[in-house]
Amino acid sequence: MTRIFLVDDEPLVLIGMQGMLNWSELGYEVVGTARNGAEALKAIEEKPPDIVVSDIRMPVMDGFTLAESCHKDGSALPVFIMLTSYEEFDYVKRSMRLGVVDYLVKIDLTAEGLAAALDKARTVVEKEHRLQEPSAPAVSMDSYRDRLFLQLYSGSLTDRARFDRQCAELDLHFDAPQYVVALGSLQVPEQATDQLLTLSTGVTRMAAETLPKYHPCRVTGMDLRHFSVLLPLQEGEDPEATLAPALQATGQILYNYFSSPIYWAVGRPVKDILQVAQSQKDAFATLQLLRSDAPVVFYHERPNTPLDHRAQVVAQVQQYIREHLAERLTLNEVAAVFNFSPNYLSQLFAQNSESGFVEFVTATRIAAAKETMASTDMKIYEISNEVGFESAFYFSKVFKKLEGVSPREYIQRMKGSYVDAKDDAGI
Incomplete structure (x- = not known):
């Protein structure tokens, strides 16, 4: 909810504004009212609103002095909508400052006019909130190191001079x-x-x-x-x-x-x-x-027991799968390579593997895709094709299901800032 504070020395005007709109339905909350600027300033300091709708002429402290007091520390919030009269119209036009984003003539005030001014003010508030949001934390050195380890495990690091240079930069020994x-x-x-x-x-x-x-x-x-x-x-x-x-x-x-x-x-x-x-x-x-x-x-x-032997057979099939990811890897086709029946191969996986045949193929393709993302700049559709998915759309769907993020989000998280840093270093 966008927080609203209303200020006017006329009670009927305050009551009228409070009943003029369905505030909550429009996404607003009236957090307080005051009869003069001094009273309003005290309440605003205790519970800061996003928008202040204030009369200009009031006893003790006028609206412009209130706005100036609220912004004396250089803050942009709260933003102000000023209520004025016909006689003050030209003066107000020359005073659109101090966080004042709009003005309304009190005698002509309507629900539509107030709602439009509030929408305009809310746009300013939301922009300011975005500017005040803390920046995304810089990518840590550990994330760069993780990327290097993923490259090591993928076997893609073959240039020893380049590897040594990266290790020196990342303080790895x-x-x-x-x-x-x-x-x-x-x-x-x-x-x-x-x-x-x-x-x-x-x-x-x-x-x-x-x-x-x-x-x-x-x-x-x-x-x-x-x-x-x-x-x-x-x-x-x-x-x-x-x-x-x-x-x-x-x-x-x-x-x-x-x-x-x-x-x-x-x-x-x-x-x-x-x-x-x-x-x-x-x-x-x-x-x-x-x-x-x-x-x-x-x-x-060398396997030591019959159980080890069956597990080693499964390991051999799994290694074949890892080496032929770009090909069709249906249960029937892989079983034929090893002269097994599909049912027998399925049972081998069920009894000697952490996952079934299909689950293993899928997980291995995703793992290979992650390694490729870490070690190359290939496009998502190219990676999808290289690890054997029928389409980039299906690849993205499966990747998000298993990893919790899309391929693009994963690349940005693991690689984006590192690429910039690597380019700056001349790697």
Whole structure:
């Protein structure tokens, strides 16, 4: 509601104005009245209105003095509509200042004339409110760093000189002998899926605060159900012995707070930071081995059990899907590639995967789209085509459903300001 204050030394005029309009229906609220400028000034200072409708000639303090007093600190609000008489008409025309946006001749005052003046004043008020709104916070250095990590995981960073230059600008240091990627997997209860965005954001943020207490790391959100953790290791350090306790402890803390289990799939160590995309791929392949009695699993090249074998088969199918996203990936067509029946492949996914076949294909396409957004300047329709969606419209619809924002909003949020900063730096 736009707040209105009425000032006039004639009681009948005040009563008449209050009953002239259906204020609330028009989006206004009369927050007070006064019989002179001094009385009005005191009330306005205690409860500032947006618009003051005031008579000019009043005892103790006139309307112009009231307006001048209200704006002595340089503020633009409240704006004033002045009530005048025929004799003062020319004088008022020369005095359209001090936040006065309109004037009305009292004897000719009508509901239509008052409503029109109020609309004019409200336009000024709304413009001023927009100007007073705090600017959007500058993109933090962490958002720039997240973009670099997304590029690392996508495998798109191949120019070492450029990478080193970006790291120096972002104050990032990669001097460990080896690195491993752990993939945090959020196990969302069925009843919580409608709050997935909020839950995912909270879990990822708390993981970023908690896990470094046990082992140095960097946490980066990947999608609504997964986040990647880059963990440095010393030469010869055993990943399982070093990391399992830290991941288990962090997972328990997150579960205690959010009541949603967190499973961890860990890839193989790599010695070159520019190769961490491979460790993350290993982690994705290992997701299929996760279950309640094995919430932390490390990648092994050879399966140890029949269950591992089925999970490894699913991992191979998933890897095929990741490498052929631009192609048609129906259940029938992918099953034919591996000489399976569609029903058998569907069952494999149901029994050895976090999601069904169709859900996995869709989620993988969206994840790939996000990586492409982070590492290229391709247009949305080009990205849609590259990751295998039948149309940019359908891609945008699915993307917003899974990520909570449209592709354009995601690009602007993750990339917009960074691109400007990168251009300024000559990168």
